[in-house]
Amino acid sequence: MKRTLTLVMALAAGLLAAAQASAAPATAQAGSPVSFKDERGATITLPAKAARIVSLSPELTEILYAAGAGDRVVGNTTYCNFPAAALAVTKVGGFSAKTISIEAIVALRPDLIVGSLSAHGQLANQFERAGLRFAALPSTDFDSVYSTLELVGRIAGDETTANAVVASMKARIAAIKTKTASVPADERPIVFWETWDEPLMSAGPNTFTGQIIEAAGGRNCFADSKADWPVVSFEAVLARNPDYIMAAGSHGEALTPERLARRTGWTSLRAVQANRVVFLDGDIVSRAGPRFVDAAELMARVLYPELFR
Amino acid sequence: MIPAPSLPEADPCLAPKPLIEARGLCAGYGERVVVGSSTFSAGAGKLLVVLGPNGCGKTTILKTCMGLIPALSGVALLGGNAVASMKPRARARVAAWVPQIAEAAWSYRARDIIAQGRYAIRGTFAPFDETDAMAIDDAIDAMDAGTLADRRFSSLSGGEARRVMIARALAQETPLLVLDEPAAHLDPGRQMELMELLSSLARSGKAVAVSVHDVNAARRFADLALLVGRDGSSVFGSPDEILTHENLENAYDTNFIHGDHATYGKFVLPVSRKQRKAD
């Protein structure tokens, strides 16, 4: 009887120890806690670097992969399509907060959810109530993309890799700036970015697209717009007579020469007459992720072919 | 109820073609039979009154004859043709309908309402000409509605509105006029006036079918009477044949005093409701 009891207790102890061992993080990192402040100013502490991450926006997904944390992404959205590995990850929702499924996230047992404050801040309470950690990471302008990349390197990925990526991005942007420095402000080409045709919609200066245009050495046709996606009258476009019309490749069919010819008055635009209609990959132009530099370089090459060989 | 004797005009060669006719007509709504198997007819120059207690089906039987409600069984004829096989416009060339209540959705003037009567003749597209204008004016004069013509129809009193609707029916220039309780809510004097008007219309050659409440007025002016009972049965014939003591008391479930006045003629006065026999 006594021997059986000892055996049972030993077995129980053994099972307990085994359970505890399996609960320990699988990473080889030393279990030192990681603490940081997110965009809301909330302090978030992780027992160790984040190992199971759910990303709620395509740009944060790209940032995670670029900072070396790609293999720790266990959930993302249907719009997270880069890099290719992101496509295979479990989807938890779409673009806006309403389409995110809390259940799906809970089922993935993440130790960190990352999203944007403006789009996903409203979900913070629900995450807390479900016992999940949420961090709002900023990516509204170039500087915030750099800082978020560095932060992600520290809390989830590889710091060295992340810092190297940031340094390279900054260098490339600086290079564009240097090469275009000699061009006076009022001689820079005016770029009209067409988001949509019916109604005619452009991009405001605070959107990422708007910032890329400026970084590439161009002038946004509607740099004075207060709205992010203003519906504009064609008159204004005509009055400002942009040098280039640019759009995402997916919007290309609306801007073929035949379609442009049918638009009343558009043939007066010098951009149309010189056929300076350029399409860029929509994902890199509007996404506040590591690839925006690619977009800026591509655009700069179009705007200043002589300067960029 | 005592079955009716045969119709007064027994000789088909002499009898004018009936303008409104029912043969074994069953009228009702869906499953519910209101009036069962009634047979009657009226030709030009005759005033037919339909009598009976409230809810017995006077309106129903008239609407069925007009083709506004489908008959449950039997045949209704207008101008000798089966109503069921006539198009609305053809029916409107034979019979003009005056409903009990009329409302216009918009602020039409009385004249516009009267002008509606010309649709049956002109159709949807043909423009109105002098004949139409004359017909409308004649109808207004006949109903003494000159002061009403340019007033809003919705602002007219019940009696005034009814005059306008009868004018519309006159403007329709049909051989048959069918009116649904036109004397309801009218003062006694105006009731008599109306019955006299209908009678004179009949004299002038129209066939007039009208449902009334007032037995006395009916007897005074009618050429033919259809008495509908609470149980849906009906009897038809001349007023003297039909409006007997027994028929009336059974139909209205009321004890009457039956009288005969030198100037007025035969009349009835209600005394009390009959006690319901236990079923």
Next chain:
Amino acid sequence: MNDAGDRTRAGLAYGGLAAALFAALAMALALGAVRLSPAEALAALFSGAGTEPSTAAVIVRLRFARACLAAAVGASLAASGAVFQGLFRNPLADPYVIGSSGGAAFGAVLAIAMGTGAGAMGFSRIGLAAFAGGLGSTLVVYLVAGATRLRSDASSLLLAGTALGSLFSALVSIVLALKDKDLHQAWFWLLGGFSGRGLPELAAAAPAMLAGFIAALASSRSLDLLSVGDEEATSLGMRPVLTRFVVGGFAALSVSAAVALSGAIGFVGLVSPHLARRLVGPRHVRLIPAAALSGAILLVVADTVARTVFAPVEMPVGAMTALIGAPFFIYKIARRGLEGTR
């Protein structure tokens, strides 16, 4: 007021409306995101062809095209609104009452979600999808209403229209949730406007709108008769059910074309008939042209305001018509009561 006085009054009303339309068109040419002096505008309007048109000329021609669009759509919606109010004896009926706007919205949102593409027959792809959706949903409403056994076919049409409207609203929400990245484009399309549409699109929509208008005028007498109720109208010799089917069908055709052109712009079709009734009376042969003129004026003014108040950003025209139309409606109800209420 006698007939002659009536005719004078109507003549004055038409004259006034025509003058107001002319003034609205002139304003539409003069005002916009770009400042033009009246002299420039006038000169530009009449500048000869052949030579390279100046910027001012292009702008004025653009504004002219837009004003034509707004006037045509406004007239079309207003005439259809008058027709539906007459068909259903309901002062609150608008052009979308038997479901065309819901179907058109669904068609358009679906087309936006599936990405840009070439159109056909002069319509853009979105316009075509909206037109098909509008007609299709009206057809379904008729089928559903015919299949029910309500005594009043007017009630069954209205109920079917409401039900289908809700159904399409739900479908639109579903599509937008699945493809929520396109929210902006879809939302702005749904709010209605003339941005990005010009004379070629108007030419494509014109036959349907014209057919609808002619049918509306032709049905004037029938609509007058329907005002006293189906039963009385039948006794007067017309066929209410057939009329509602045919006339309503033509009106729906016209409305679908208008929506395909500019989205479902509200209030114009509801308010213009009431305004016109005040001016020329309820007889439809006068009401329909007067409503068309009023609608044209209202929409041209609304579009001009939409283009200028926050230039160069354009406001949705549907919001402008609501801003103008809703207070007018409230004022009218508070002061006099609606036509048709007892």
